[in-house]
Amino acid sequence: MNNAIGCKYAKKCGGCQLQNMDYQRQLKFKQAKAVSTLGKFHKVNNIIGMKNPYNYRNKVQAAFGLTRGGKIVSGVYQSSSHRIVNVDNCMIEDKKADEIIVFIRSVLPEFKILPYNEDTKKGFLRHILVKRSFSTNQIMVVFVGASPIFPQKNNITKALLKEFPQITTVVFNINPHKTSMLLAEREQVLFGKGYIEDELCGMKFRISPKSFYQINPFQTKILYETAIEYADLNKTQTVIDAYCGTGTIGLVASQKAGEVIGVELNEDAVKDAKINAKINGVENASFYCGDAGEFMVELAKEKQKVDVVFMDPPRAGSSKAFLQSVVKLAPEKVVYISCNIETQKRDLLILCKSGYKVKKIQPVDMFPHTTHVETVVLMSRKENK
Numbered sequence: 001m002n003n004a005i006g007c008k009y010a011k012k013c014g015g016c017q018l019q020n021m022d023y024q025r026q027l028k029f030k031q032a033k034a035v036s037t038l039g040k041f042h043k044v045n046n047i048i049g050m051k052n053p054y055n056y057r058n059k060v061q062a063a064f065g066l067t068r069g070g071k072i073v074s075g076v077y078q079s080s081s082h083r084i085v086n087v088d089n090c091m092i093e094d095k096k097a098d099e100i101i102v103f104i105r106s107v108l109p110e111f112k113i114l115p116y117n118e119d120t121k122k123g124f125l126r127h128i129l130v131k132r133s134f135s136t137n138q139i140m141v142v143f144v145g146a147s148p149i150f151p152q153k154n155n156i157t158k159a160l161l162k163e164f165p166q167i168t169t170v171v172f173n174i175n176p177h178k179t180s181m182l183l184a185e186r187e188q189v190l191f192g193k194g195y196i197e198d199e200l201c202g203m204k205f206r207i208s209p210k211s212f213y214q215i216n217p218f219q220t221k222i223l224y225e226t227a228i229e230y231a232d233l234n235k236t237q238t239v240i241d242a243y244c245g246t247g248t249i250g251l252v253a254s255q256k257a258g259e260v261i262g263v264e265l266n267e268d269a270v271k272d273a274k275i276n277a278k279i280n281g282v283e284n285a286s287f288y289c290g291d292a293g294e295f296m297v298e299l300a301k302e303k304q305k306v307d308v309v310f311m312d313p314p315r316a317g318s319s320k321a322f323l324q325s326v327v328k329l330a331p332e333k334v335v336y337i338s339c340n341i342e343t344q345k346r347d348l349l350i351l352c353k354s355g356y357k358v359k360k361i362q363p364v365d366m367f368p369h370t371t372h373v374e375t376v377v378l379m380s381r382k383e384n385k
């Protein structure tokens with residue numbers, strides 16, 4: 001059976017590069033990609049796909065703009081252009097989030113709010129960001145405006161809450177900068193707590209507007225469980241959670257480890273990680289804000305005992321400084337989670353030249369219908385066979 005999604009926006013959006021391919025074929029395609037990139041390190045386990053690979057995104061963002069005819073549109077930027085594709089519903093995004101965005105688009109004229117125009121610098125609304133927890137059903141809506149003056153902010157918030165009583169928090173992010181970053185520093189909470197909470201792997205996690213959180217909760221559970229199983233932890237061990245985001249991997253691992261040390265560049269994510277430790281009653285984990293590479297160099301200088309390193313860098317991969325410090329700290333195991341197998345291959349080569357050996361490779365399909373491949377790789381020091 002061909003169950004390709006055949007999306008009506010595909011030509012303009014370009015987000016789901018594989019949307020014309022049957023899901024089983026997509027998985028084969030990704031498996032082949034993982035094997036051709038990482039296969040020379042070790043046998044690659046079969047990719048773990050989703051049972052129902054739709055509407056999995058728990059975070060949805062939409063850009064707002066005006067057409068030449070003056071119609072308000074919201075959605076994604078047309079590939080390699082600044083034109084907005086007007087999206088009503090996307091097959092990989094959370095349905096409720098899409099409904100919220102379409103509702104906001106439809107009521108903007110009533111509140112005399114115009115989308116921001118980057119050329120003329122007129123108008124106000126740049127983006128809407130929605131994050132929803134699939135486990136607690138809490139929903140956060142973030143208005144991203146180009147100026148601190150948000151006309152009718154209380155009235156539009158009221159209208160939004162009336163239509164969607166499930167929304168638990170509404171935030172206003174002020175982004176006057178010429179930037180491709182969605183959110184800027186300043187924000188104001190218009191309703192609720194300013195964050196939502198999600199439950200994952202038996203723990204609670206706080207998610208703020210700016211902190212990174214995995215976008216496919218069904219597959220994240222599998223990803224984390226695989227990583228932690230590979231680490232095979234015990235209570236005597238010291239574990240590093242590098243590029244830790246809100247501390248998710250480290251906190252789940254803390255139940256089985258002696259001590260967890262997390263490091264992350266984004267300040268808000270680190271704050272969330274510390275709070276997440278508290279709300280889960282975790283006392284053996286600490287989190288630091290900084291560049292993971294520099295942090296590891298410091299740990300190596302201090303000759304810190306490290307038994308296991310979890311590393312989950314962004315698409316650009318890790319840094320030489322980081323990898324060299326891993327080699328100095330000489331943990332028994334390195335569990336490398338990656339959303340970009342090309343940079344992962346580059347980094348694995350460095351570790352393989354310095355005493356490590358790849359023991360397991362598990363791809364997990366975190367982003368169905370796109371070409372992205374996520375992998376968990378276990379490495380051990382060569383002497384522990």
Ligand code: SAH
Nearest residue numbers: 212243244245264265266291292312313314
């Ligand atoms: N492990 C987390 C986050 C992974 S995403 C999770 O599963 O949710 C990668 C994270 O690396 C992001 O939170 C990003 O802010 C952070 N990051 C990017 N560059 C970094 C650097 N140089 N040092 C430390 N953290 C970095």
